[in-house]
Amino acid sequence: MRVESVDPYYLAMPEITDVGDGSQDMLLVRVQVGGAVGWGECEASPLTSLAAMVTPPSHSACRPVLEAVLGEQLDSPTDIARIARRVTERCFDLLQADHAWSGIEIALWDALGKALDKPVRALMGMGASQGAWTPYASVLFGEDAAETRQKAERIAAAGFSAAKFGWARFGSGSPDQDREQIRAARLGLGHRATLMVDAGTVFGEDVGAAAARLPALEESQVTWLEEPFSAGALDCYAQLSRLGRSVAIAGGEGSHNATQAINLMTHGRVTYIQVDTGRIGGIGPARVVALKARSLGREYVNHTFTSHLALASSLHPFADWPEGGMAEYPLELSLLARNLVPRPIELCQDGLIRLPDGPGLGIRLDIDAVRPFLREVTITVGEDPVYSTPPLLP
């Protein structure tokens, strides 16, 4: 079979608000392989990733991502890995290429599975065993402690045994203000729930500022502090990991290739490595990170910030962990993200989540339901129409 087509679509809510909600837009990728249609989602900046796919070339190592993919042979996962190497070789001076390729890679897995009538898990050699994860509700802190507590109470009432609060003003005020927010989250969740905090890189490379929050985190039995620093600040991560005592350090969502995530474990000493398949180059490199985490005795966790298509793809790299694990479960999705997947991955009666059955990623999309969110894009360079949104077909 060949990769017959790769079509990116920019979808977005009518209004994008200035909060840390990644589900407000998406670059949805549709590929066609041997007559089967597969879907993937790129995380972050749809227009920029679209440009990376279709841009005219600059030189031999800065070429459009689609050029390396279209028409390629695709009969097995080995071909996906081979195409990934082509993208790396031809696009290594094109920074955004990793983000753009990620959604394509996921769509290729989905299409290959559908063409061969097999779940992606089977293509990955995982056998029939079903992974099950403890989902943690992933939400933003409230505007104040009272709102955070209400959010936490709602999460507990919805059956979640774990939750992560993040962003908003965490880390940018005083440690005491943060303490109040963390306490509110703990009070709302109850003392038996697992609580995590996400700093969203707010401390930059300031280890002291991050360390000043450790007592409040310990006091509320927070399991991990996530992404305190910029993605590549390995020494800061390592220093805070040494200081953390009962609070583990987590990070990795900023990794745009497997090596960066592995560096964060080996040189940055994080306990929890969090990978977004929509950024790191797709399911293949995420699987490499998951296996490396296992061999190092660290915990692999998905990063998911958008739709349940992204959630499904981000669960695959560790879908054969016999003991399951923690899984990020975005709870405040936009209407766009909710419309896309009419049958989302929901909590089972035992409070765990599982991947759906079925060929490919096992996720059915409702394309008609997101059609109103399509943003028609045209890009022309000189006389050449470089991109014009194609019809959005199911």
Add this chain to the structure above:
Amino acid sequence: MRVESVDPYYLAMPEITDVGDGSQDMLLVRVQVGGAVGWGECEASPLTSLAAMVTPPSHSACRPVLEAVLGEQLDSPTDIARIARRVTERCFDLLQADHAWSGIEIALWDALGKALDKPVRALMGMGASQGAWTPYASVLFGEDAAETRQKAERIAAAGFSAAKFGWARFGSGSPDQDREQIRAARLGLGHRATLMVDAGTVFGEDVGAAAARLPALEESQVTWLEEPFSAGALDCYAQLSRLGRSVAIAGGEGSHNATQAINLMTHGRVTYIQVDTGRIGGIGPARVVALKARSLGREYVNHTFTSHLALASSLHPFADWPEGGMAEYPLELSLLARNLVPRPIELCQDGLIRLPDGPGLGIRLDIDAVRPFLREVTITVGEDPVYSTPPLLP
């Protein structure tokens, strides 16, 4: 003063060939500050960086680069650093932002210098002392050893005492084929010249394949092997550095922030750290890397692959080294890059290069001479014209 305007222009040769020549296109950035006009150049993929500048926002940490810059106060270098932090905070999920911001940052330095009638060196607190560098001619290997030798002879005849050969098929054939090419370069240059080899990441993460080239490199007294591995492969760099004996390891052009370059020195143990101001976020973060290199006893070297506007900006971070140093000097520039700078940085009679005098970066551009290379770009999203190439004013 305020940042009054930021205008990116996509310029390119009529035909882009599939070789490792980065001067075939450019994203030129014009800024206006207090009535003064400054220019900068972004390295790599003009259309993608342009999209990163103007894209609609995705969420609070994935916003268009220009939004963080336009209208900002700019009276001193402190303001440039402050705007850089704004870009980092608002764009950290937009991967291409670092490349896009780089050209803007350089243009801001140039404009600020012109507005204050001072050289950028003076703004950087460097005083009146003039740096001087030993330029190495930076060229691609020939198609075969005979062509490489001819190139090397021409370089020696032009007065260069140092040269770097790279890319083409180096590393993708056998070690013996590479040996032949390296020998030809050495023979053509003569035994007293300084010779370097650039592998252009060809070995990926394969330390054995890179190590297999060390004997041939040692035999021809090659000073450094450049970029054997992918940018973030810290452990591979460290392993090869231990094996290198007389051959030093160099790298860093893939760094898109200061921390990554510093990691390559501390964790990757490279001896020569090579930074492109057009990728790493401009002159400010490059200066941070240069000072860190000095404190670690490593050698800072500019990476320059494009025009002499890029060369001037890339020399600034180490323009006050009393002993000078090595400087990459691209020798096979496209007509576009040559036309842009009518008075390039040329070899002085002593065989060294120096920065020109004058306010800002000291480089005068001939905008009329590159007008024929302008690629008119239009980007529309829905009803909104997101970008349309503005008039190219001097």
